[in-house]
Amino acid sequence: MGNLYSEYLSPSKVREHYNHTKETLDTRETPSRQVASALIIILCCAIVVENLLVLIAVARNSKFHSAMYLFLGNLAASDLLAGAAFIANTLLSGRFTFGLTPVQWFAREGSAFITLSASVFSLLAIAIERHVAIAKVKLYGSDKSCRMLLLIAASWLISLVLGGLPILGWNCLGHLEACSTVLPLYAKPYVLCVVSIFSVILLAIVALYIRIYCVVRSSQADVAGPQTLALLKTVTFVLGVFIVCWLPAFSILLLDYACPVRACPVLYKAHYFFAFATLNSLLNPVIYTWRSRDLRREVLRPLQCWRRAAGVQGRRDGTPGHRLLPLRSSSSLERGTHMPTSPTSLEGNTVV
DSSP: OHHHHHGGGOTHHHHHHHHHHOSOOOOOOOHHHHHHHHHHHHHHHHHHHHHHHHHHHHHHOGGGOSHHHHHHHHHHHHHHHHHHHHHHHHHTSGGGGGGOOHHHHHHHHHHHHHHHHHHHHHHHHHHHHHHHHHTSOOOOOGGGHHHHHHHHHHHHHHHHHHHHHHHHTOBOTTOGGGBOSSSTTBBHHHHHHHHHHHHHHHHHHHHHHHHHHHHHHHSOTTTSOHHHHHHHHHHHHHHHHHHHHHHHHHHHHHHHHHSOTTSOGGGGGHHHHHHHHHHHHHHHHHHHHHTOHHHHHHHHHHHHHHHHHHHHHHHHTTSOOOOOOOOOOOOGGGSSOOOOOOTTOBTTTBOO
């Protein structure tokens, strides 16, 4: 055991594992690679900024200190950290990879696994909350805050354990024949375990949203009102984006488990599949604020303040400032028609 952990600090181990699983070790910084890295970093910066705006909106407005918005804030936090972890992963890839020790490599990959899995668990928590609020026709009260916080803490604890298993010993150091091609220091059984857990979560989310759909469609007219139908559209978008973004990554990891070493060249392009999966963290804030009038206004408030400050500075400099017009929503729920409150609506007549 001591010999195993002494290998964690050996700089030659990472190169040894890449030599075993990769056909070539071309780490030259070509223009195409530099452009791709720059685009990924820009994408991740956008993820960080938009999720930070959501977190600020949820934290500063007491109206959002309820169950749904706490779960939403947890999702935004996990997506923000996922973007930051992917930036670090991109900057430490390429020619920097072979300068890492196994401990540093596990930290690089493990941080991405932890944050991305936390994002997935957050989506599951939101699906559970929506199922309770709609299928059970029940909203969380203030007495449930402890239960919500425990659920959020449990999701992060499971993510930490899941992402930390390789550095704790579930890896292929000393067992090259068991190594993954996509993640050369990870054991194939670990990769299969992670994919299986994510697949079960995906199926659970699908089942919950199907249940929600059935409840809404089978309800009486006074229950399946406009807000409930709008909510159904929102969760359908969430489910569709989740499947589109994550299914390619799950497929490439399953292929990695099934393929012998160097037998599937497509595995050498796996980083494109993971980059595509990261789009889920970019789109989540857009989807969850798209039909939430109050949250959208709160998220846009810092941008309005910046525009006002720019206008004041422009007048001081002698250039005309821009007159701000009040925000108007294009949502069909906000076109001058008062919608009745239903048991499935959130506080403040806001649909999520």
